[in-house]
Amino acid sequence: GNSVTQMEGPVTLSEEAFLTINCTYTATGYPSLFWYVQYPGEGLQLLLKATKADDKGSNKGFEATYRKETTSFHLEKGSVQVSDSAVYFCALSGGTSYGKLTFGQGTILTVHP
Amino acid sequence: DTAVSQTPKYLVTQMGNDKSIKCEQNLGHDTMYWYKQDSKKFLKIMFSYNNKELIINETVPNRFSPKSPDKAHLNLHINSLELGDSAVYFCASRATSGGDTGELFFGEGSRLTVL
Numbered sequence: 001g002n003s004v005t006q007m008e009g010p011v012t013l014s015e016e017a018f019l020t021i022n023c024t025y026t027a028t029g030y031p032s033l034f035w036y037v038q039y040p041g042e043g044l045q046l047l048l049k050a051t052k053a054d055d056k057g058s059n060k061g062f063e064a065t066y067r068k069e070t071t072s073f074h075l076e077k078g079s080v081q082v083s084d085s086a087v088y089f090c091a092l093s094g095g096t097s098y099g100k101l102t103f104g105q106g107t108i109l110t111v112h113p
Numbered sequence: 114d115t116a117v118s119q120t121p122k123y124l125v126t127q128m129g130n131d132k133s134i135k136c137e138q139n140l141g142h143d144t145m146y147w148y149k150q151d152s153k154k155f156l157k158i159m160f161s162y163n164n165k166e167l168i169i170n171e172t173v174p175n176r177f178s179p180k181s182p183d184k185a186h187l188n189l190h191i192n193s194l195e196l197g198d199s200a201v202y203f204c205a206s207r208a209t210s211g212g213d214t215g216e217l218f219f220g221e222g223s224r225l226t227v228l
């Protein structure tokens with residue numbers, strides 16, 4: 001079955017530091033890949049996505065590239081802000097169009113001033 | 114206008130009680146989901162309905178019973194609550210017809226605490 005593995009957290013960074021959160025996946029076929037973000041006390045919201053190999057998703061300064069050869073979708077940001085403190089989830093969707101979204105275990109990011 | 118709304122946001126109850134959480138979406142989506150998030154933030158799918166039909170039913174105790182009166186609503190009823198049911202329950206919706214982007218839209222969550 002499908003599975004998603006994220007780097008373990010929590011991750012603590014100083015403002016303006018570079019961020020990488022690793023994500024690798026196992027899936028049959030050609031899944032779509034997503035990063036969701038959950039700010040404190042809120043639900044999840046889509047941060048970015050990529051639907052085919054070599055696609056790059058980007059939003060709010062975050063980027064991730066769909067790498068089929070390494071089955072990875074690592075999240076990066078060049079300079080984090082305190083407001084980026086949140087839980088980040090990598091996810092994939094594949095199979096039937098009614099299929100579930102399979103999430104990684106989430107990575108808690110805390111950014112200090 | 115909230116796209117996916119859940120009620121109640123907070124629920125504190127005693128072991129053995131029965132409780133319900135309601136979800137409504139005004140996005141015109143045809144598929145809705147319930148996810149459970151534990152204290153370590155891990156998200157696990159519980160159920161999914163497409164046009165009022167149950168299509169995903171993960172290994173969930175049968176004390177949990179979803180009901181979808183129409184495609185805009187998906188409710189979750191829990192019987193005989195146990196301590197381990199304490200979690201945040203998220204409702205989500207998705208458009209699987211007419212161009213499925215795969216994106217789920219989430220509600221703000223319902224935090225259930227069982228004492």
